[in-house]
Amino acid sequence: xxxxxxxxxxxxxxxxxxxxxxxxxxxxxxxxxxxxxxxxxxxxxxxxxxxxxxxxxxxxxxxxxxxxxxxxxxxxxxxxxxxxxxxxxxxxxxxxxxxxxxxxxxxxxxxxxxxxxxxxxxxxxxxxxxxxxxxxxxxxxxxxxxxxxxxxxxxxxxxxxxxxxxxxxxxxxxxxxxxxxxxxxxxxxxxxxxxxxxxxxxxxxxxxxxxxxxxxxxxxxxxxxxxxxxxxxxxxxxxxxxxxxxxxxxxxxxxxxxxxxxxxxxxxxxxxxxxxxxxxxxxxxxxxxxxxxxxxxxxxxxxxxxxxxxxxxxxxxxxxxxxxxxxxxxxxxxxxxxxxxxxxxxxxxxxxxxxxxxxxxxxxxxxx
Amino acid sequence: xxxxxxxxxxxxxxxxxxxxxxxxxxxxxxxxxxxxxxxxxxxxxxxxxxxxxxxxxxxxxxxxxxxxxxxxxxxxxxxxxxxxxxxxxxxxxxxxxxxxxxxxxxxxxxxxxxxxxxxxxxxxxxxxxxxxxxxxxxxxxxxxxxxxxxxxxxxxxxxxxxxxxxxxxxxxxxxxxxxxxxxxxxxxxxxxxxxxxxxxxxxxxxxxxxxxxxxxxxxxxxxxxxxxxxxxxxxxxxxxxxxxxxxxxxxxxxxxxxxxxxxxxxxxxxxxxxxxxxxxxxxxxx
Numbered sequence: 001x002x003x004x005x006x007x008x009x010x011x012x013x014x015x016x017x018x019x020x021x022x023x024x025x026x027x028x029x030x031x032x033x034x035x036x037x038x039x040x041x042x043x044x045x046x047x048x049x050x051x052x053x054x055x056x057x058x059x060x061x062x063x064x065x066x067x068x069x070x071x072x073x074x075x076x077x078x079x080x081x082x083x084x085x086x087x088x089x090x091x092x093x094x095x096x097x098x099x100x101x102x103x104x105x106x107x108x109x110x111x112x113x114x115x116x117x118x119x120x121x122x123x124x125x126x127x128x129x130x131x132x133x134x135x136x137x138x139x140x141x142x143x144x145x146x147x148x149x150x151x152x153x154x155x156x157x158x159x160x161x162x163x164x165x166x167x168x169x170x171x172x173x174x175x176x177x178x179x180x181x182x183x184x185x186x187x188x189x190x191x192x193x194x195x196x197x198x199x200x201x202x203x204x205x206x207x208x209x210x211x212x213x214x215x216x217x218x219x220x221x222x223x224x225x226x227x228x229x230x231x232x233x234x235x236x237x238x239x240x241x242x243x244x245x246x247x248x249x250x251x252x253x254x255x256x257x258x259x260x261x262x263x264x265x266x267x268x269x270x271x272x273x274x275x276x277x278x279x280x281x282x283x284x285x286x287x288x289x290x291x292x293x294x295x296x297x298x299x300x301x302x303x304x305x306x307x308x309x310x311x312x313x314x315x316x317x318x319x320x321x322x323x324x325x326x327x328x329x330x331x332x333x334x335x336x337x338x339x340x341x342x343x344x345x346x347x348x349x350x351x352x353x354x355x356x357x358x359x360x361x362x363x364x365x366x367x368x
Numbered sequence: 369x370x371x372x373x374x375x376x377x378x379x380x381x382x383x384x385x386x387x388x389x390x391x392x393x394x395x396x397x398x399x400x401x402x403x404x405x406x407x408x409x410x411x412x413x414x415x416x417x418x419x420x421x422x423x424x425x426x427x428x429x430x431x432x433x434x435x436x437x438x439x440x441x442x443x444x445x446x447x448x449x450x451x452x453x454x455x456x457x458x459x460x461x462x463x464x465x466x467x468x469x470x471x472x473x474x475x476x477x478x479x480x481x482x483x484x485x486x487x488x489x490x491x492x493x494x495x496x497x498x499x500x501x502x503x504x505x506x507x508x509x510x511x512x513x514x515x516x517x518x519x520x521x522x523x524x525x526x527x528x529x530x531x532x533x534x535x536x537x538x539x540x541x542x543x544x545x546x547x548x549x550x551x552x553x554x555x556x557x558x559x560x561x562x563x564x565x566x567x568x569x570x571x572x573x574x575x576x577x578x579x580x581x582x583x584x585x586x587x588x589x590x591x592x593x594x595x596x597x598x599x600x601x602x603x604x605x606x607x608x609x610x611x612x613x614x615x616x617x618x619x620x621x622x623x624x625x626x627x628x629x630x631x632x633x634x635x636x637x638x639x640x641x642x643x644x645x646x647x648x649x650x651x652x653x654x
Binding site (some may be wrong): 109 | 407447458459483485486488489491492493496499500501503504505535561562599602603605607608609610611612613614615617618619620621622624627628631633635636
């Protein structure tokens, strides 16, 4: 799995990193503040053959491309209220339709398909499946997205989101993939529908007239935006956003939090944005797989064990585990306190916090 | 490549009209919950069911009172700790691999024999939950396989409509997987900091026109009109720590109170499941 790849850091380096990250304010290896993201380069509309596309390149060299392709698909009809007829009941199918026209737009989570490809990992790797499930779960959480793909009662759009990491995974790629998907969805355009009602769909062949899947912000209507997923971790008491691979290697707990920020009213910056919490997943931190350090007192090279009566191996192990020495790295054991988890989520959802900052920055990207 | 060996039906499927009796229609609506909101379903747990594995456990969760609703049946076997193959790199910790597989007949829709992405996803969640509880550095250079088969998924066969609730079923299945895997690990004699158990809490809406919501533990999707949000928690009671948290839903960010209450209820459900687990282990292992 991408998050648990081995980091080539010695126990002493890990202990140093852990100590410097738990300071207030934490000192990060690349000199960022705790909420600062790595600088990134973003562009959209790079793939002429796709309905929407985006590319993001992080300063550390990781780069991802997302292409969104749409196909018209026949909606599989199911036995529901419209196809089950009740014997003896009055036929009320005809007259009820007109007034509930708007509400009849229903979506299905199978209408969007997401695949993630990471070089060096097998297609059926659990980590890739986990990333894809996390990104699509946030996208489909409120059901509003699937409803946008509705054409009429017989047809719908099937959206394929193909996420490709084109660099080797130098850090856990979740924030990169999520931001790229966000931009690709914002730039996605679907051909304008010309047919009416439930007839076979017929589309305008003028690409310039194609409306965006997520309409541009206007002054009158609230706008719906695709979600973003942020990686946030805790070391001691410090909460750190967008951790690099080395920082993640000493994390006590790491969370992926998906948020959507719909604008209820137009405005600059974070004003008028309504944040919604869509999903949270615990990421298994790679710190649990790091090699432990050996204290001088227990190291036979420093004279440990000389003169002292030979102890049973088990007793020695228990003693070493009980004594946590400052500066000797030990892989974290157990889980996270609920107060820490609560603080992490609180920090993400804070008004005017990191989410607003990231969304503001993404709004500045030219969508073509 | 199309299948030319068999005579296949037409590609575009049509469905015949179904004539239903008016008296049976009320079966399809949400029946409401028969338990108090903070009570989990009864469960049966037994360790040592697979003699050839070094540890194993079987978990069954009570079916709800409604006929035609199956409960959850899980079987877990633990193989190991055993030495890693020569070709694999050195590991200072035990290498954990988790497999969660639905039996082909476990759900309404048949599952294939290969694991699909949702099953892999469940496996990753389970791994995160267990890795926090295992004392991994006591077994360097060794590996352990945890294999869970879901013999019967927790699905309601009565509901004809697809309600998009499969993900909520997945959460219930995950909480069962965590509990049963923890029992099997204890049966295998693998050192853990504590027994970890899973619990689910959900924010539900009981009637479609009413906007009042309530928080229930161990939700059954068919008992409620709509599930707005749910979280699955893996919790270590003696250390008071959470090893895995999976939340999904749609909550306004301004209402942190609601989220906190949901997590608290999930922890409560997990602690209740843990009591069953400890009682079972006291009876057999200890």
